[in-house]
Amino acid sequence: MSELSVNHLLGIKGLSPEDIQLIFETADQFKEVINRPIKKVPSLRDITVANLFFENSTRTRLSFELAEKRLSADTINFSAASSSVKKGETLIDTVNNILSMKVDMVVMRHPNPGAAVFLSQNVDSIIVNAGDGAHEHPTQALLDAYSVREKHGDLKGKKVVIVGDILHSRVALSNVFCLQKLGAKVRVCGPTTLIPKHIQSLGVEVSHNLQESLDWCDIANMLRVQHERQDLKYFPSVREYTRQFGLTLPMLDALKKDITIMHPGPINRGVEITSEVADSDYSIILNQVENGVAIRMAVLYLLASKKKMNFKAE
Amino acid sequence: MIKKELLSGKSIEIILNRLTCELIENHGDFKNTVLIALQPRGLTVMDRILENLQANGISEVAHGVLDITFYRDDFRRRDIPLKPNQTRIDVILENKKVVFIDDVLFTGRSVRSALDAIHSFGRPTEIELLVLIDRRFSRELPIQPDYTGKQVDSLASQKVLVSWTIEGEKDAVYLIKPKNE
Numbered sequence: 001m002s003e004l005s006v007n008h009l010l011g012i013k014g015l016s017p018e019d020i021q022l023i024f025e026t027a028d029q030f031k032e033v034i035n036r037p038i039k040k041v042p043s044l045r046d047i048t049v050a051n052l053f054f055e056n057s058t059r060t061r062l063s064f065e066l067a068e069k070r071l072s073a074d075t076i077n078f079s080a081a082s083s084s085v086k087k088g089e090t091l092i093d094t095v096n097n098i099l100s101m102k103v104d105m106v107v108m109r110h111p112n113p114g115a116a117v118f119l120s121q122n123v124d125s126i127i128v129n130a131g132d133g134a135h136e137h138p139t140q141a142l143l144d145a146y147s148v149r150e151k152h153g154d155l156k157g158k159k160v161v162i163v164g165d166i167l168h169s170r171v172a173l174s175n176v177f178c179l180q181k182l183g184a185k186v187r188v189c190g191p192t193t194l195i196p197k198h199i200q201s202l203g204v205e206v207s208h209n210l211q212e213s214l215d216w217c218d219i220a221n222m223l224r225v226q227h228e229r230q231d232l233k234y235f236p237s238v239r240e241y242t243r244q245f246g247l248t249l250p251m252l253d254a255l256k257k258d259i260t261i262m263h264p265g266p267i268n269r270g271v272e273i274t275s276e277v278a279d280s281d282y283s284i285i286l287n288q289v290e291n292g293v294a295i296r297m298a299v300l301y302l303l304a305s306k307k308k309m310n311f312k313a314e
Numbered sequence: 315m316i317k318k319e320l321l322s323g324k325s326i327e328i329i330l331n332r333l334t335c336e337l338i339e340n341h342g343d344f345k346n347t348v349l350i351a352l353q354p355r356g357l358t359v360m361d362r363i364l365e366n367l368q369a370n371g372i373s374e375v376a377h378g379v380l381d382i383t384f385y386r387d388d389f390r391r392r393d394i395p396l397k398p399n400q401t402r403i404d405v406i407l408e409n410k411k412v413v414f415i416d417d418v419l420f421t422g423r424s425v426r427s428a429l430d431a432i433h434s435f436g437r438p439t440e441i442e443l444l445v446l447i448d449r450r451f452s453r454e455l456p457i458q459p460d461y462t463g464k465q466v467d468s469l470a471s472q473k474v475l476v477s478w479t480i481e482g483e484k485d486a487v488y489l490i491k492p493k494n495e
Contacts, residue, residue: 001397002395002396002397003394022397025397026398027399028398028400029381029383029384029399029400029401032400032401032402033384033401033434036434036435037406037434037435037436038433038435039434040434041384041385041431041434042385042430043384043385046390075387135442182345209363264441277332301384302395304390305389305390305395308390309390309391
């Protein structure tokens with residue numbers, strides 16, 4: 001298979017395992033490209049991409065923008081803080097205005113779950129979801145799984161624990177879908193208040209004990225506590241959270257096994273993981289960031305390849 | 315579909331020996347030369363030439379493989395997109411002599427893409443082209459080989475297929491014609 005089964009990347013849920021493999025195999029080649037002396041290919045030189053960020057982002061926005069530039073696409077950036085959204089314009093109007101400037105693809109982050117799906121149904125453009133509320137963040141899940149694949153090979157049968165604020169995390173949900181499609185076993189671990197009810201219905205195990213989960217897993221993905229999304233207190237204090245769910249180097253050393261630590265960033269050093277863990281050999285956090293560019297290049301390239309040239313219309 | 319053998323395994327061996335000798339004539343000890351196989355079909359031709367060079371006492375030849383998928387001029391024009399292959403070039407090509415190696419030269423568009431792609435690895439002093447089969451009269455761009463195994467006259471509707479023992483077939487070159495021609 002050399003083509004994705006989807007026309008937009010809205011979430012991992014809509015991808016097939018073959019789609020994910022194709023993205024990974026394409027990303028392998030882009031990873032080689034971004035390590036060349038000249039890190040640019042001309043594939044998307046006739047494509048214009050709009051990066052619409054209705055919510056703050058550093059890593060994802062830079063990573064997408066770099067991926068677009070490495071593919072020679074033209075890019076325009078938009079952030080909600082400095083736009084007409086503040087004047088009351090609707091999402092469809094905003095996007096249609098941008099599209100009438102002949103934009104081919106839209107990369108969007110939005111605080112509302114389902115915003116990307118809604119957009120894909122209402123505007124004529126390729127949509128890439130860069131995070132919609134607490135719903136999905138597909139490129140993050142893809143780069144996480146890709147980074148694990150790079151270190152461990154096949155993900156089949158691998159045990160992955162996602163630790164922390166599962167309730168408010170789009171990374172967690174996309175990771176669950178992605179890892180399961182690739183045959184990994186997934187467990188979530190965190191305080192009772194931060195684990196969504198009925199998450200077992202997705203086929204994941206639930207634990208409230210970090211030590212026991214570390215004993216079980218091959219890979220631990222440590223999530224950030226998302227204070228900005230929490231409208232009430234979910235645990236008594238950050239100090240207590242750290243004592244229960246914070247990961248330290250002595251804990252990892254005591255395991256005496258080849259465990260891999262991931263973090264989608266930004267890290268709250270000293271809260272969910274200590275600095276020593278983040279900078280240790282167990283951590284593949286910086287590999288995740290590098291792989292993020294390659295994965296996003298693959299996604300943009302594969303989606304663009306489905307938009308055939310139409311000389312009559314242009 | 316009619317399959318006609320153009321070259322036997324023995325003929326291919328003789329041709330590859332001649333191409334190796336021509337390369338040695340122009341590149342001497344290969345100290346400043348890098349062989350670059352164009353993915354996917356140039357790889358076996360290059361491996362065979364490297365074997366021949368070794369038999370001639372030239373064992374340390376810098377070489378790599380180049381995939382041109384991201385540089386093609388038919389992106390978003392093909393019905394089914396091509397899957398990219400691996401690129402592996404571990405040498406900086408700045409001020410080197412580069413020899414592109416491919417099995418069949420047809421329209422010249424792959425070579426054009428390769429000329430574009432190779433500059434990501436530095437600026438070579440010169441680039442040459444070696445092909446096993448030159449489908450002359452089919453060129454769409456002003457590109458000609460420097461080393462040619464055999465020239466073949468064929469129509470655009472026909473195919474030239476190079477098969478290799480290493481891929482489970484016997485070494486041979488075939489011309490494949492549609493039945494009605």
